[in-house]
Amino acid sequence: MSASIESLVNKEYAYGFVTDIESDTIPPGLSEATIRLISAKKEEPEWLLDWRLKAFRRWQTMTEPRWPNVTYDPIDYQAHTYYSAPKSVKPLQSLDEVDPELLKTYEKLGISLTEQKRLSGVAVDAIFDSVSVGTTMKSELAKAGVIFCSFGEAVREHPELVQKYLGSVVPYSDNFFAALNSAVFSDGSFVYVPKGVTCPLDLSTYFRINAANTGQFERTLIVADEGASVSYLEGCTAPKRDEHQLHAAVVEIVALDRATVKYSTVQNWYAGDSEGKGGIYNFVTKRGKALTGAKISWTQVETGSAITWKYPSVILQGDDSVGEFYSVAVVNGAQQADTGTKMIHIGRNTRSTIISKGISAGRGQNSYRGQVKVLPKAAGARNYTQCDSMLIGNRCGAHTFPYIEVANNSATLEHEASTSKIGEDQIFYCKARGLNAEHAISLIVAGFCKEVFKELPMEFALEAQQLLGISLEGSVG
Amino acid sequence: MLTITNLHASAGDKEILKGISLTINAGEVHAIMGPNGSGKSTLAQVIAGHPGYEVTAGTIEYLGQDLLELEAEERAQAGVFLAFQYPIEIPGVTNAYFLRAAYNEIRKAHGQPELDPIEFLDVMEEKLKVVEMDASMMQRSVNAGFSGGEKKRNEILQMAVLAPKLAVLDETDSGLDIDALRIVAEGVNKLKRPDNATIVVTHYQRLLNYIVPDHVHVLAGGRIIKSGGKELALELEAKGYDWLLEPVGA
Numbered sequence: 001m002s003a004s005i006e007s008l009v010n011k012e013y014a015y016g017f018v019t020d021i022e023s024d025t026i027p028p029g030l031s032e033a034t035i036r037l038i039s040a041k042k043e044e045p046e047w048l049l050d051w052r053l054k055a056f057r058r059w060q061t062m063t064e065p066r067w068p069n070v071t072y073d074p075i076d077y078q079a080h081t082y083y084s085a086p087k088s089v090k091p092l093q094s095l096d097e098v099d100p101e102l103l104k105t106y107e108k109l110g111i112s113l114t115e116q117k118r119l120s121g122v123a124v125d126a127i128f129d130s131v132s133v134g135t136t137m138k139s140e141l142a143k144a145g146v147i148f149c150s151f152g153e154a155v156r157e158h159p160e161l162v163q164k165y166l167g168s169v170v171p172y173s174d175n176f177f178a179a180l181n182s183a184v185f186s187d188g189s190f191v192y193v194p195k196g197v198t199c200p201l202d203l204s205t206y207f208r209i210n211a212a213n214t215g216q217f218e219r220t221l222i223v224a225d226e227g228a229s230v231s232y233l234e235g236c237t238a239p240k241r242d243e244h245q246l247h248a249a250v251v252e253i254v255a256l257d258r259a260t261v262k263y264s265t266v267q268n269w270y271a272g273d274s275e276g277k278g279g280i281y282n283f284v285t286k287r288g289k290a291l292t293g294a295k296i297s298w299t300q301v302e303t304g305s306a307i308t309w310k311y312p313s314v315i316l317q318g319d320d321s322v323g324e325f326y327s328v329a330v331v332n333g334a335q336q337a338d339t340g341t342k343m344i345h346i347g348r349n350t351r352s353t354i355i356s357k358g359i360s361a362g363r364g365q366n367s368y369r370g371q372v373k374v375l376p377k378a379a380g381a382r383n384y385t386q387c388d389s390m391l392i393g394n395r396c397g398a399h400t401f402p403y404i405e406v407a408n409n410s411a412t413l414e415h416e417a418s419t420s421k422i423g424e425d426q427i428f429y430c431k432a433r434g435l436n437a438e439h440a441i442s443l444i445v446a447g448f449c450k451e452v453f454k455e456l457p458m459e460f461a462l463e464a465q466q467l468l469g470i471s472l473e474g475s476v477g
Numbered sequence: 478m479l480t481i482t483n484l485h486a487s488a489g490d491k492e493i494l495k496g497i498s499l500t501i502n503a504g505e506v507h508a509i510m511g512p513n514g515s516g517k518s519t520l521a522q523v524i525a526g527h528p529g530y531e532v533t534a535g536t537i538e539y540l541g542q543d544l545l546e547l548e549a550e551e552r553a554q555a556g557v558f559l560a561f562q563y564p565i566e567i568p569g570v571t572n573a574y575f576l577r578a579a580y581n582e583i584r585k586a587h588g589q590p591e592l593d594p595i596e597f598l599d600v601m602e603e604k605l606k607v608v609e610m611d612a613s614m615m616q617r618s619v620n621a622g623f624s625g626g627e628k629k630r631n632e633i634l635q636m637a638v639l640a641p642k643l644a645v646l647d648e649t650d651s652g653l654d655i656d657a658l659r660i661v662a663e664g665v666n667k668l669k670r671p672d673n674a675t676i677v678v679t680h681y682q683r684l685l686n687y688i689v690p691d692h693v694h695v696l697a698g699g700r701i702i703k704s705g706g707k708e709l710a711l712e713l714e715a716k717g718y719d720w721l722l723e724p725v726g727a
Contacts, residue, residue, distance in 0.1 A: 432561075
């Protein structure tokens, strides 16, 4: 059966096209001069250049982490290009000025930046290679006092906020990839929701890598002031290319007292072909800090990338703060994922929930790596972890690496784990009711992921379910 | 409706069915009885198209088609239904969703439009009564955490909704208490029509008190060793299988 199960996967990656657009691309290579060049191109203030340079010097002393359960050829950091921008992008007065070729790209991706789809209730910031090409619905958000713009614009318009919070959750020295990002990040999104404001729209960033041999190093900073609340969605795609491309992003979330931030990701970077040629190396640091009574919730559906290294985490600093992590990670073909979360309980009565669903097909290797740490002062801390793996076929792998450290004996931790295999009996049962094998698999997998999908905003949940169907197509038959 | 001719089937290297011939007409109920390991369940699974068995000889003709040429899902779409001896659990998928998906696949195969969840609700409501099941069962995951009796009732509910032409009940009575047995049997009887047929695979005569067969076949060692009317079942109940087996085993 496994051979038949595995033959179901390989539908063409639908987002693999390349946009033909003139770019301002700097030569490959990484040195202080590169960083000064990026900073100059972005006309940045001195303090930001200094921060980048500190990060770069620190990065030079660090080594790439070897502990993830993934294997890949050494990355030549000098061979990558660290800045590429469509030539037409200037500070825009309105979205009508966006290059039509770019608008077409986003239309093809199902993301509309043009006026007619503004009613969909989502504001979008579109990041193309190294820069933001436009942010929709700004005026609607401004009425509520919400700031949603590209990172570059935030540095220009709201330097005091950026300076206060940049690096406050993920310091530049945090890890190898965070340091690299801090040195070379080119753009990203910035969100500030003022005190007591519930953001009237879902905010969304859409990341697109286009240029060849170019890394994407975006940085997102979300600040929800006291009592504020916001839901943020992130989507990603890239063209099919034979070379691996590097994506090292940082997302920082600051949830001040009683604030709520919900961050949802559907990651569909190009995964490479079934032999492991090409695809995105996705090394991402995502972390939030929750103050008193605040709540940060991460939901991720990871279907793309050749390699995923990603642990969206929550520092539960304030008393009564809440952290959640809901994850579906799918590997197929030659994909490898090492993903999970960290919940650091510092405040009293802090609560965290981890629901992780890993699906492995083809020759994919899927690892859950999660840490739950309860510090001495975190009296009454609670964690519930559920970690389920599903195997499709018999050439794939699922691995679990839970780390639990408890320094307060009033804490309550629960950990449940399961591994299952989509069995011939389940598929036959569905077939005996008239469903074909593909339909059966997608149904069984959707059932497996249900607890995570129900956390996604409606339109994302549908997209995620379809995406899952596509990425597993050909895994059975 | 169904003509099985000299059917041989194996699982791996082991031949289990060794030349079965059987004819079933529309409107009939056939009981297949026999001791454990005689091949009863294998016959049911082969009819439904289980990939774990290889048909090495013989034919199955169903409504003028070569049934063995069809994939399992095509057989289901053509009106063949297997009520599983051990119904499979599908966590996270609601009974309602699963059943509607199955119902719509069969409608699609017949060129009929699919039903949306609201329209399907009406279909469900009526069929739930057939097996005396509460509507809340529809929101539970398929067979997950169901008791043995609930699983079997759920199979009959699926049968009621999918309205097969040929239903094969594989040991549907096993593990049922007397009330559940009655409900399941009454469900089957209510679904009986002149244009459909039922094969009841069972070890015990008990179920046949409720579902009265037109024909009874005794399967042993992969062959049908005796066929008769409903009175054969009673005879088996009284005498066991040994008196039939001796001449064969000799």
